Amino acid sequence: MENQNENYIKLRNINKFFGEYKASDDVSFDIKKGRLVALLGPSGSGKTTILRMIAGLETADSGDIYIGGKLVNDVEASKRGIGFVFQNYALFRYKTVYDNIAFGLKVNKWEKEKIKARVEELIELVGLKGLEKRYPNQLSGGQRQRVAFARALAPNPAVLLLDEPFAAIDAKVRQELRSWLREMIDKVGITSIFVTHDQEEAIEVADEIIITNMGRVEQIGSPQEIYRNPRTAFAAEFMGQPTKIGQINQLKGFKQLADSTHAILRPENVAVTKLSEPVKYSSSVEGGIIERILFRGKEIELTVRVNGNVLKGTRQIEAVPVEKGEKVNVCVFRAFTYEDAGLVRPVWNANIEAEESVVI
Incomplete structure (x- = not known):
C-alpha cells in the first residue's frame, strides 16, 4: 500500500524574478501524497507563479522542486506527469467533448480502443454522459470546466494543478463545483493543488491551505488551524x-x-x-x-x-x-x-x- 504520509511534492528555497519584481521569495513547502492543497492569497501574491513552476511552465531562478522523490528542475513540462486545468478552460473550440478529452491520449499515441475506454470512463466520472458530441460553445461554464478536468486527468497524471478553476463561473454553479471537485479528488486520489483568492473556497475544499503574500509563504496548515490560529497579521486579516x-x-x-x-x-x-x-x-x-x-x-x-x-x-x-x-x-x-x-x-x-x- 502506498504511504499517504509521503511528501510527494517538495519545494526548497524557490526564488523567481520577473525583471526587478520578486514573484517567489525563498518559498519552501511539502505536500503529502493524495492531498488537495489550496494556494491562497491576493492578486500578485505569487501563487500562480508557484503553480506554473511546479508544472514546468516557468523556471525558478534558484531552488529545487521534487515530484515523487525526483528532482524535476530540468525536466520539461510534458514529462513531469502533471495535469493542468486552466482558469479559462483552454478547450479546443472546434473539437467535441469526446475529442477534447481524447486529445492528450492521441498525442501520446494511445491505442484507439484504450482511448475510447478511457474517455468513456472519464465522461461517466465527471457527469457528462450524453454530451460527448457537443462543442464547447454548446456547454455551460460548469460543463466546460468538467471537460477541462477530464482532459487533464485523461493521461493518468501523478499530480493535478488547477489555476483559479472556478473564477469564470457564476456564484451558484461555483458553489456546486466546489463540492463536485472535492468528491472527484477523493474518488481519483490524485495529489492536487489549486490556486484561489477566495478564502471560503479554500476552507471548504482543501485539506491544507498555503497562504501566500508578496512572494512569500505566510502560513501552512489545515483550514481550521489557519482560521482559528493565524500566525501573522496578514494571515489573520486575510481570513474571515x-x-x-x-x-x-x-x-x-x-x-x-x-x-x-x-x-x-x-x-x-x-x-x-x-x-x-x-x-x-x-x-x-x-x-x-x-x-x-x-x-x-x-x-x-x-x-x-x-x-x-x-x-x-x-x-x-x-x-x-x-x-x-x-x-x-x-x-x-x-x-x-x-x-x-x-x-x-x-x-x-x-x-x-x-x-x-x-x-x-
Missing part, C-alpha cells in the same frame, strides 16, 4: 471579515496591553446587543452606535463605532432587529494582537476570563 484597530487597550478587558499593541478582530468574536437586552459580562461591555447593517444569510453583520474605533460584529437573524444609528452594547471576547513584527497571538478578554472560562 475582520477589522483592524490601532490600540486594543482602548477596549474593556484589554487594558493590560501596551499602547503599541494592534489587533485584528473577527466579527464572530464581537457580540452586539440591544440596550434593553441582558448582558452576561457587564464588566466588558462598551457602548456603541450602529453604522451599517449587512444581511449575510445566516446572520446579520453589524458595523459599530466604539470609542472611536469601527468594529464588525454579528447578530443572529432570529434576534430582535437593530437599526442604523441605534445605541447598543458591544463586547469583544477575543482578539488577535500583534506588534510591528507582524506575528500575532490570540488574547481573550481578561474581564471575561476572570468571571469564568469561555469557549467560543
